[in-house]
Amino acid sequence: MGDTAENGTAAQHGDGRRAGAEPGPGPGPGADGEPARGAERERDRKPLRERRIAACRSAPRVLARPGFLGTLRERLALLDAAAGVYDLDESADLYGDGVVGALEERVAGLLGTEAAAFFPTGTMAQQVALRCWAGRTGSPVVALHGLSHPEVHERNAFSRVSGLRPVRVTGEPRMPTAAEVRDFEEPFGALMLELPLRDAGFVLPAWEELTGVVDAARERDAVVHFDGARLWECTVHFGRPLEEIAALADSVYVSFYKSLDGFGGAALAGPATLVDEAKAWRHRYGGNVFQQFPTALSALIGLERELPRLPEYVTHARVVAAALREGLAGAGVPWARVHPEVPHTHDFQVWLPYEAGVLAEAAVRAAEETGTALFANAWDAKGPGLALTEVYVRAAGLEWTAADVRAAAADFVRRLPEAEARKPA
Incomplete structure (x- = not known):
């Protein structure tokens, strides 16, 4: 999923007011x-x-105390651990060097990819990734689930901003099947899979089902992109390490705040040539921010503390x-x-x-x-x-x-x- 910040959490929803229900006071205990x-x-x-x-x-x-609900003082206190993950006597980052570059190397190492690029949001990272793949495949069509984050939470960004044309493989509250991908009636250049599929209940396929879906996309000469905002926690279900899961896809997006409790940010990981092009598009999209060391440090802390x-x-x-x-x-x-x-x-x-x-x-x-x-x-x-x-x-x-x-x-x-x-x- 992209970066609609935990929109099922206290930060976003209205507690039933969508349905017009505004409960009144109950009896008092006095x-x-x-x-x-x-x-x-x-x-x-x-x-x-x-x-x-x-x-x-x-x-x-x-049961959970999400950091993003904390006070400014509490959030800044997270950086007290920064000296344990990076040399604070080094110069601050400028346009993605320094600590940002170190974070990118760490993510590429964890996912077993050639390179990774830091992005301020997952929404931007995925648009850029799929735009780059569209240029390579010659097709702007992205096959995805009807409940995937870009379809539900991103205001049609794929089509409105990036010239992509999303098509829905299925809208059922489960992961797409290999048969659905193989037999889909329209050609597509990329298949995007959200792992786990949040709006269906944070569901994942079995490992054999996932590999079957990937194989079906390859049979159609399509690339595979993982929306892995929460990929970090999929290892238990799949019984596989992160690098083996990521290796199924041509590119992977991961988030730094959903499970790692960072201040925000995301990374796009994949082949070095794709990542280089993605960095150029990141600049065009306005994502090459002057300094991002607080977010990058919080992500490194999350990888150190929360990931294990x-x-x-x-x-x-x-x-x-x-x-x-x-x-x-x-x-x-x-x-x-x-x-x-x-x-x-x-x-x-x-x-x-x-x-x-x-x-x-x-x-x-x-x-x-x-x-x-x-x-x-x-x-x-x-x-x-x-x-x-x-x-x-x-x-x-x-x-x-x-x-x-x-x-x-x-x-x-x-x-x-x-x-x-x-x-x-």
């Missing part, structure tokens, strides 16, 4: 109700998104997902889904049969009143009486036992009005 009602009226005057962010920032117990821990997060996310499923069922929710049932990465979806606004209010109240934020992200309406949220598991989540998750799920369900439950047909 003896006569009046003091509590007054406090709740004051609380409910704040936008739900604002309350959610504040509650999740202050909650002692969360991602497998641990993925493993524990599976514990959290199983406990959530058990806790929701034990609390009497008429229907619930954790998707995927066994998470492919350390992120997954939870679907519940309630209006989005009702779930959002219950989640925020639980965080405000107990200091435990089980559901820290927005709830999106997916139909009448049906909504989903994304659950992330990071370092903070490792402190949760399965029993902790079940207890938090039961407390959350107690805050849901029974009349709101709707079991999907």
Whole structure:
């Protein structure tokens, strides 16, 4: 995915307000109700998104504490570790040299590619990559999934800005199959695969399925580009190292903030000739920024600190997902889904049969009143009486036992009005 910054997180969504649901105050716990009602009226005057962010920032117990929700002071404190990843007595970078160049070399080494180029955003990196491939293949057509990030979150940037023509191989909430790629009715010059496919539930294919899809594209003389914004955490599911996964593609984009907790930024990795051309287009697109050392340093810190821990997060996310499923069922929710049932990465979806606004209010109240934020992200309406949220598991989540998750799920369900439950047909 590109760089719509974690748009399922507290930073972006509106907690059910899309569906027109603006929950009102509930009953107060005071003896006569009046003091509590007054406090709740004051609380409910704040936008739900604002309350959610504040509650999740202050909650002692969360499953993930994304750095981008921190204060400026907290974010700057990340650079206290910079001396451990780069020589701070060297000159600052100018237009991509110095520490930026060191970051590019590190990424190329991790992914096993000839070279890599730093970009300020993934949106820019992927447009440039596919524009370069279009020049080589002679085709501006990019085959991709209908739920891929450029199709859903980037305002038609491929076609409006870069002269590319995206075509959708499938819109099903799963990865494309080899047969769909092989039998697609239109010619295309490049196949873009998002690994994992975030809007379908952070899903990944089996290794054999992925290699089959790549082979099908090659049979059509198409190049393969990986939208690997979250590629870093795919090694557990595939049972393969990063360089083996990246080797399947002709080019790969990776993000530095989604899982590595950097300030931002991205890299495009691939053959040296492609990367050289990409750097020229980066300049044309306005991405050759004068100095980017804070972002580059934060990325190097993320590669040092977070990258080695991602497998641990993925493993524990599976514990959290199983406990959530058990806790929701034990609390009497008429229907619930954790998707995927066994998470492919350390992120997954939870679907519940309630209006989005009702779930959002219950989640925020639980965080405000107990200091435990089980559901820290927005709830999106997916139909009448049906909504989903994304659950992330990071370092903070490792402190949760399965029993902790079940207890938090039961407390959350107690805050849901029974009349709101709707079991999907």
